[in-house]
Every structure is written in C-alpha cells, then in structure tokens.
Amino acid sequence: MSCPFSPDASRRGFFRTAAAGVLAAAAGAPALAEETPSSEPFHGPHQGGIATPQQKHVYFVALDLTAKQRDDVTALLRAWTMAAARLTRGLPAGPISTDVNAVAADGGDTIGLPPARLTLTFGFGAGLFMKDGRDRYGLAVRRPAALVDLPVFHGDQLDPARSGGDLCIQACADDPQVAFHAVRELVRLAYGRADLRWAQTGFLPDTPAGETGRNLMGFKDGTNNPHPDHAPRADVPRRFDDVVWVGAEGPDWLRGGSYLVVRRIRISLEHWDRTEVDFQEEVIGRHKYSGAPIGKAGEFDALDLASEDQEGNLVIKETAHVRLGAAAVNDGAQILRRAYSYNDGANFTALRWPPWRQGMMYDAGLFFLAWQRDPRSGFIKIFENMSRMDALNQFTTHNGSALFVCPGGIAGADFVGQRLFEAS
Amino acid sequence: MSCPFSPDASRRGFFRTAAAGVLAAAAGAPALAEETPSSEPFHGPHQGGIATPQQKHVYFVALDLTAKQRDDVTALLRAWTMAAARLTRGLPAGPISTDVNAVAADGGDTIGLPPARLTLTFGFGAGLFMKDGRDRYGLAVRRPAALVDLPVFHGDQLDPARSGGDLCIQACADDPQVAFHAVRELVRLAYGRADLRWAQTGFLPDTPAGETGRNLMGFKDGTNNPHPDHAPRADVPRRFDDVVWVGAEGPDWLRGGSYLVVRRIRISLEHWDRTEVDFQEEVIGRHKYSGAPIGKAGEFDALDLASEDQEGNLVIKETAHVRLGAAAVNDGAQILRRAYSYNDGANFTALRWPPWRQGMMYDAGLFFLAWQRDPRSGFIKIFENMSRMDALNQFTTHNGSALFVCPGGIAGADFVGQRLFEAS
Numbered sequence: 001m002s003c004p005f006s007p008d009a010s011r012r013g014f015f016r017t018a019a020a021g022v023l024a025a026a027a028g029a030p031a032l033a034e035e036t037p038s039s040e041p042f043h044g045p046h047q048g049g050i051a052t053p054q055q056k057h058v059y060f061v062a063l064d065l066t067a068k069q070r071d072d073v074t075a076l077l078r079a080w081t082m083a084a085a086r087l088t089r090g091l092p093a094g095p096i097s098t099d100v101n102a103v104a105a106d107g108g109d110t111i112g113l114p115p116a117r118l119t120l121t122f123g124f125g126a127g128l129f130m131k132d133g134r135d136r137y138g139l140a141v142r143r144p145a146a147l148v149d150l151p152v153f154h155g156d157q158l159d160p161a162r163s164g165g166d167l168c169i170q171a172c173a174d175d176p177q178v179a180f181h182a183v184r185e186l187v188r189l190a191y192g193r194a195d196l197r198w199a200q201t202g203f204l205p206d207t208p209a210g211e212t213g214r215n216l217m218g219f220k221d222g223t224n225n226p227h228p229d230h231a232p233r234a235d236v237p238r239r240f241d242d243v244v245w246v247g248a249e250g251p252d253w254l255r256g257g258s259y260l261v262v263r264r265i266r267i268s269l270e271h272w273d274r275t276e277v278d279f280q281e282e283v284i285g286r287h288k289y290s291g292a293p294i295g296k297a298g299e300f301d302a303l304d305l306a307s308e309d310q311e312g313n314l315v316i317k318e319t320a321h322v323r324l325g326a327a328a329v330n331d332g333a334q335i336l337r338r339a340y341s342y343n344d345g346a347n348f349t350a351l352r353w354p355p356w357r358q359g360m361m362y363d364a365g366l367f368f369l370a371w372q373r374d375p376r377s378g379f380i381k382i383f384e385n386m387s388r389m390d391a392l393n394q395f396t397t398h399n400g401s402a403l404f405v406c407p408g409g410i411a412g413a414d415f416v417g418q419r420l421f422e423a424s
Numbered sequence: 425m426s427c428p429f430s431p432d433a434s435r436r437g438f439f440r441t442a443a444a445g446v447l448a449a450a451a452g453a454p455a456l457a458e459e460t461p462s463s464e465p466f467h468g469p470h471q472g473g474i475a476t477p478q479q480k481h482v483y484f485v486a487l488d489l490t491a492k493q494r495d496d497v498t499a500l501l502r503a504w505t506m507a508a509a510r511l512t513r514g515l516p517a518g519p520i521s522t523d524v525n526a527v528a529a530d531g532g533d534t535i536g537l538p539p540a541r542l543t544l545t546f547g548f549g550a551g552l553f554m555k556d557g558r559d560r561y562g563l564a565v566r567r568p569a570a571l572v573d574l575p576v577f578h579g580d581q582l583d584p585a586r587s588g589g590d591l592c593i594q595a596c597a598d599d600p601q602v603a604f605h606a607v608r609e610l611v612r613l614a615y616g617r618a619d620l621r622w623a624q625t626g627f628l629p630d631t632p633a634g635e636t637g638r639n640l641m642g643f644k645d646g647t648n649n650p651h652p653d654h655a656p657r658a659d660v661p662r663r664f665d666d667v668v669w670v671g672a673e674g675p676d677w678l679r680g681g682s683y684l685v686v687r688r689i690r691i692s693l694e695h696w697d698r699t700e701v702d703f704q705e706e707v708i709g710r711h712k713y714s715g716a717p718i719g720k721a722g723e724f725d726a727l728d729l730a731s732e733d734q735e736g737n738l739v740i741k742e743t744a745h746v747r748l749g750a751a752a753v754n755d756g757a758q759i760l761r762r763a764y765s766y767n768d769g770a771n772f773t774a775l776r777w778p779p780w781r782q783g784m785m786y787d788a789g790l791f792f793l794a795w796q797r798d799p800r801s802g803f804i805k806i807f808e809n810m811s812r813m814d815a816l817n818q819f820t821t822h823n824g825s826a827l828f829v830c831p832g833g834i835a836g837a838d839f840v841g842q843r844l845f846e847a848s
Binding site: 100107108188195204211277281344345 | 526600712
C-alpha cells in the first residue's frame with residue numbers, strides 16, 4: 001500500500017487514502033514510481049509536448065526573469081525540473097506534509113485526478129541571454145544564432161502584453177485544471193526570481209482517434225503536418241525529426257532541442273461565418289467537408305499546385321492558404337504546427353476592413369504553436385510570404401508573438417538547459 | 425443508411441458519408457431521430473443544463489436585444505429553439521446544403537464530433553421586459569416580481585462589460601468546441617435582432633464519477649449541493665425540486681422555470697497559494713483534503729455549527745464560508761450551485777488589501793452560476809450576509825453579475841418562453 005504523503009504516491013493514491021482518513025508520516029516512505037496509462041514520460045532525448053500526441057488543452061505562460069544572479073536562474077530551473085518530473089507523473093509538485101500549519105508544497109486542486117497526459121515544456125527567450133543591453137547572467141556569448149528577433153511581419157498588430165518573455169512554460173494535458181495547476185505550482189516556485197508576463201489557454205475538440213480535427217473555421221487542420229511515425233510524402237517531403245530537432249548545426253547544449261514560435265491569432269469568426277462555402281474553400285485551398293485539396297477527393301491526396309481549370313486559372317489560387325504554406329513554394333521549409341484554438345470571451349472591436357463592423361466580437365481564434373529546428377528556415381521563411389499574400393489574412397490578426405529556444409530532453413538528475421549553463 | 429445532408433443526420437453520420445465523398449440531395453430525406461448515448465434531451469418539463477449532471481465545459485453569453493418589434497423577438501426565439509433542438513442532438517444548426525455557393529446553415533466546426541452532452545439553456549434579463557424606461561415589446565406588465573434588480577453587494581466591483589444582458593444562452597458540453605459552436609450558430613441567427621454583450625468560458629476538472637470535484641482553491645466544491653436523486657439531509661433540508669423550480673407562486677408561463685444568478689468571481693490565487701493549510705481550512709470551514717467539516721472525518725458529515733473547542737471558540741468560525749452559506753443560518757435558503765472555474769490568462773492587477781502586491785496576476789477564479797426558484801429567498805438572501813462577513817472575501821472579487829429568468833421546459837413545436845408572449 002502506498003503512503004498517502006509519500007513524494008511518489010500518485011494523486012489517485014493520495015486521494016483514496018486521504019479520503020479514507022488514513023494519515024501517515026512522510027519520512028522514509030518507499031519510492032513507488034507509478035507510471036499510469038495516462039502519464040507521458042518526462043525524461044528522454046527530447047522534452048515532452050512536442051512530438052507527444054497532442055493533448056486537448058494547453059496553458060501557456062511567459063515569464064520575465066527578475067533573478068539577479070546566474071545561480072538564482074539555475075536554482076529556479078533545478079526546482080522546476082524536480083517539480084515537473086513529479087507533476088507529469090500525477091504527483092503533487094512537492095510532498096504534501098501532514099503539518100497543516102504551513103504552506104503546502106502543492107495547492108491540492110488536482111488531488112484525485114489522473115495525470116491526464118500532462119507534459120511540461122520549457123523554453124528560453126532572448127532575454128535570458130541579453131536584455132536591455134545587459135548580459136545579466138553571462139550567457140550573451142551563448143545566444144544561438146537561430147534565436148533571432150522575429151521580424152515585423154506584414155499586418156502585425158502585436159500587443160507587448162501578449163508577446164515575448166525570458167522564459168516560457170507550455171503545459172499540455174487532457175484536463176484543463178491539470179495544465180493550469182502545474183503552471184501555478186511552477187510559477188509559485190519562481191516567486192522572487194521570475195514574474196508572470198502573459199498567459200494563454202487553448203483547447204482542441206474531442207476528435208475521434210485517427211481523424212484530423214477541425215479548427216474554429218470548420219476546416220480540418222493539420223493534414224499536412226509532419227508526423228513522427230509517417231514516412232515523407234509528396235506534400236511533407238522531410239521527416240519529422242529533420243524538421244523539428246536541432247542537430248549538429250546548433251550548439252552542443254541544444255542538440256535534440258527545438259525552436260518554438262508562438263502567435264496569438266484572432267480570427268474574425270463573425271465575418272467568416274457569413275461567407276459562402278466555396279469562397280472559404282478558395283481562401284483555404286481545400287474542400288471544407290472532405291479536407292481534400294480543391295479538385296481532389298481525398299484528404300491526404302497531394303496538393304497539385306500547377307493544376308489549372310478550363311479557363312487556365314489555377315485550381316488552387318495564388319493566394320490560397322495551403323499554397324503559401326506548402327513546402328514546394330517555400331524552398332522545402334516545413335514546421336510542426338501544434339496549435340490550439342483559444343476562446344477568451346468577447347470584447348469591443350472595430351474592423352478596419354470590410355465589412356467594417358464594430359461592436360462586441362469574439363476574442364477567439366488560433367493559439368499558434370509551431371516547432372522547428374531553425375526559425376529562419378522554418379516559420380520566418382514561410383510566414384514572410386504568407387503574411388503578405390494569404391487570402392486568410394483578411395480574417396486574421398496576429399496580436400501576440402514570441403520565440404523561444406527549447407533545450408533537448410532531460411536525463412537523470414539534470415535540470416532543463418543544464419548544458420547551456422555548464423558550457424559557458 | 426442516413427442521408428448525409430438530411431436535417432436529421434447526426435454529425436457523425438454526416439461526417440462519415442461526406443468524408444467518403446458521397447453526396448445526396450437534401451429534399452425528402454427521411455427524419456432519423458438519432459439520440460446517441462452522449463446526447464441530453466432538449467424537450468421536457470424543464471430546460472436542460474440545470475438538473476443535468478454537470479458537463480465539463482461552459483460557454484455563456486449575454487446579449488442585448490436590438491429587435492424593434494415583439495414579432496422579431498419571437499421569431500428569434502423560434503429560430504433559436506429549432507436550432508437548439510438540432511444542435512443538442514449533434515446535428516448542424518440547420519441542414520447543410522450541397523450548394524457550396526452559399527453561406528452554410530452551420531459553420532461546420534463540429535462535423536464528426538459527438539453531441540458531447542450539449543445542453544442549451546435560455547434566459548431573459550430585465551431588459552426584455554423594460555429597458556431605459558421603454559416597454560419595447562409590451563411585456564412590462566409581465567415582468568415577474570422575483571426578477572428584481574440585484575442589490576449592490578458589499579465589495580462589488582462590477583464591470584458593466586461583464587454584467588447584465590437582455591437574453592442569455594448557457595451552453596454546457598463535455599467538449600469546449602461543441603459549446604462554443606452552438607453559441608456561435610445561435611448568435612449568428614440573432615444578427616440584426618440581438619448583439620453579443622459579454623461572453624465567458626468555464627471548465628471543470630475531469631473528476632472521477634461519484635466524487636466531488638475540487639475548485640482552483642484545492643477544496644471540494646459542491647458537497648452540500650441539492651441533488652435531484654437525493655433525499656434531504658440535515659445540511660440540505662429542502663428537496664432539489666423545491667429549491668430550483670418556480671411553482672404556483674410564479675406566473676403561469678414560468679412554471680417549471682428557474683432563476684439564474686451569474687457572478688464572475690476573480691480569485692487571488694497567488695495570495696491563496698501562499699497561505700497555510702489550516703488557515704485555508706478556517707476560512708472555508710472544512711478540512712482541505714477530506715472535505716469534511718472542521719472537526720469531522722467524512723465529507724458528508726453534517727455541519728455542526730454550534731460546536732465549540734475547549735477554549736469555548738466556535739470550531740467552525742463565525743466568518744467561515746460554509747457557515748455563512750448554510751441553510752441553517754439563512755432561514756433555510758438554498759440554491760443549486762452549478763459553477764465552473766474560469767481561466768482568462770493574466771492581467772495587471774493592484775491588490776487593494778494585504779499583501780498589496782501588484783503585477784501580472786491570473787485572471788482566473790469561479791464563474792458562479794446559481795439556480796433557484798426565487799432569487800430574493802435564494803442567492804440574495806444568502807449573499808447579503810456572506811458578502812459582508814465571509815473570510816473568503818479577502819481572496820475574491822466579484823467583477824461580473826447578472827440575473828436571468830429562465831422559462832420552463834419546451835414541449836413539441838413550442839419555442840422557448842412561448843407562453844410568456846402568448847399570455848400577454
């Protein structure tokens with residue numbers, strides 16, 4: 001029988017025994033590494049939450065470092081790593097003491113819940129390496145060349161309060177409370193060393209296994225995403241590993257890591273919902289109901305970008321979203337999209353283009369999360385063109401943006417990013 | 425085999441056949457009333473979403489009527505009722521045509537998804553009956569006495585942009601996309617007759633069946649809620665039906681209806697997370713881990729409000745949340761709490777009380793939805809005292825508020841609230 005306050009008792013175990021009124025001392029309890037079917041591994045060659053089959057919910061936060069010294073940063077990352085290893089197994093962030101006359105090491109709001117496939121993914125923004133001209137932690141020389149400042153894209157309407165950050169945590173789980181709880185516990189560990197900068201929730205529909213989910217625009221989203229288990233296809237010419245993970249071209253400490261581009265993309269859903277289906281299909285370049293490229297029958301049929309109709313017009317328009325995102329028109333550039341929809345209620349908005357409506361509108365859209373081994377040959381390459389040409393832009397507004405470099409996987413007793421700090 | 429574009433084909437059926445490239449004309453398709461295991465009934469003696477076992481997600485909107493005439497209002501309610509009956513069965517809001525050169529009767533973002541136990545619950549605010557001194561629809565004389573203007577409670581910091589509304593729709597489902605989709609389709613039907621006023625998402629943890637879920641403060645929430653299948657207990661003296669449904673005391677058109685009080689309650693989670701467990705327990709009046717009243721062992725043990733410790737102090741403090749909410753101290757008043765947690769990211773907040781922190785803080789807390797047969801003897805009765813005395817108030821801020829009267833269930837071809845319009 002597991003001890004309810006053991007650091008290694010699962011939340012379910014804790015819950016059952018605590019609910020039955022059984023109390024036991026924490027000291028000397030045996031370590032029971034309990035991997036339930038709903039837990040995702042924390043240790044491994046890569047961080048979780050990237051190649052992991054996508055969970056239904058995300059809670060994402062960016063933080064600004066206030067730590068004065070490098071040792072405070074490494075202490076924070078060490079604390080985060082220890083807590084994250086526990087949380088992803090469904091354990092409280094730290095052992096819950098029997099002494100109730102103290103602040104608990106975990107807020108307790110996930111007691112009794114399964115791990116819900118929680119993953120916690122950590123990333124570093126440019127501000128870790130250099131901020132306001134100051135090399136706060138002696139890491140400036142270690143800033144990877146690929147950790148660029150994102151260019152200003154055509155149409156950007158970025159809100160600083162939804163952009164940037166020195167650190168990020170992506171919490172993905174099948175239960176929104178599990179994701180939020182994990183971040184709350186980690187942010188609590190950062191008190192005095194890092195402050196919350198912005199936060200965003202996201203969700204996916206409960207799409208049956210093996211099918212491609214639909215986004216808020218009603219189109220299947222992710223058909224041409226690289227997949228860890230799939231061989232390259234005509235539309236997806238490069239292998240998943242080749243697209244996502246930093247290799248020998250990056251610094252040693254970053255092998256097996258990845259770059260995360262985050263964009264908060266509001267969609268004018270009221271406007272979209274009033275447009276004809278064939279217009280929507282022209283904008284996207286796919287049939288709405290089947291997901292097939294225009295003119296094709298099957299969702300996974302290859303995009304034929306050269307095909308013309310009887311009048312000599314391109315079947316998939318020059319401004320179609322799928323054309324502008326295709327590897328074939330971007331010198332082979334590919335990214336892993338691991339996006340969520342977001343829904344933040346409604347607020348007053350004045351559209352600056354047709355139909356020029358103003359009023360309360362949904363603050364909803366796509367919380368875009370894209371992974372790649374190098375953003376210069378990934379998102380930036382693709383979006384520079386897309387931001388100018390994509391017919392979809394008349395419905396979308398990018399109002400948040402960030403780029404993070406995410407170290408590789410965590411082994412044994414290491415903390416996330418340890419090799420960066422040891423190397424310099 | 426079902427016709428993919430039949431008004432009565434389920435989303436799953438539509439999806440399967442549409443994905444296979446099968447198209448068929450809509451005309452004359454047989455009506456296949458397909459109730460899947462994950463659908464909740466739309467017709468019945470009461471509206472769904474009240475006594476319905478609580479779904480995992482809510483999307484709630486309030487709207488302001490812009491309709492000039494009463495007939496426009498009834499036409500809207502008729503359209504809403506027809507669409508809602510379909511949506512709750514997992515059907516598109518209206519039949520999806522094979523003609524893609526048209527705006528579709530449904531945006532399509534839930535094609536392929538199960539009904540996810542969707543319920544749609546409609547309510548009327550005071551503004552339907554009288555607004556800005558104008559009896560727009562000839563309903564002023566029908567305003568029920570119990571549809572009062574909520575009093576200003578101690579500590580209220582209400583934002584008009586999160587309060588009020590002439591109409592409301594509560595969409596609850598186990599899938600957030602299903603809930604949002606349903607409201608989008610209904611709001612689309614309201615174009616030109618009603619405008620969105622405010623919107624709010626909420627969620628619950630995936631608590632194992634039969635257990636009481638924990639809120640964001642880590643406490644079990646809902647232990648003493650009335651339950652349709654439970655006999656009254658010492659702490660829950662009145663039957664569910666007696667607490668929730670309007671009876672002979674209300675107008676004829678409202679029999680079987682209920683009143684909904686909505687409060688958006690921000691919780692200072694950063695502050696809460698830094699407090700000792702025994703302090704939290706004193707504030708709530710229950711043990712955190714077991715959920716038992718302080719001094720008791722079992723979650724469902726009766727509150728003993730008179731019990732004193734050896735020094736003669738009340739075991740459950742005078743300011744404890746459970747004491748102030750108990751029927752025993754509120755002349756027997758009870759309500760059905762059917763609340764959700766909300767998580768809207770973070771924003772800049774300056775606390776006006778200890779610990780006087782300021783900075784980016786979670787905009788998260790409780791989206792409180794409470795049902796009762798009369799708000800004067802329900803929420804208002806309980807909260808007038810609680811808003812002044814509750815120790816929990818040091819962590820909570822009510823920043824949104826509304827009261828709606830929700831008609832009884834819908835029968836046959838009636839539309840929601842039909843008897844109100846026919847009666848006057």
